[in-house]
Amino acid sequence: MGRTRFHEELELLELDVLGMGELSERAVGRAVGALIDHDDARAHAVVAADDEIDEKYMSIETRILQVMALQTPVAGDLRLISAILHSNLHLERIGDMAVNIAKMYCRSATCPRANPSRPISGRWRTSCVR
Secondary structure: OOHHHHHHHHHHHHHHHHHHHHHHHHHHHHHHHHHHHOOHHHHHHHHHHHHHHHHHHHHHHHHHHHHHHHHOOOHHHHHHHHHHHHHHHHHHHHHHHHHHHHHHHHHHOOOOOOOOOOOOOHHHHHHHOO
């Protein structure tokens, strides 16, 4: 792998981490939406979609290790790889938290619901679910 290819791979890793962030953000939004709207199907979809986040996490992780082993990056490149590695881990964990929210909703769906004196306002709902 030449240095040009190395820098191309770094750019691809950055783009993949951005995609991972979008997947995780979408998962959290769907999980919270399922909770607020009492939507069983959406909650189950969040759980099912976690496999895609997990696969993307493993793919990025593997590619980072390959780059580190084959290219021995230093200075700025090493810092970038470290940031990608760290971000990737936490974005995968955010996806797992979305699954936890969805599963907790599914488990509590049969429990009696509180009857709030005021429904969730449109502004609050919008800030929770984007």
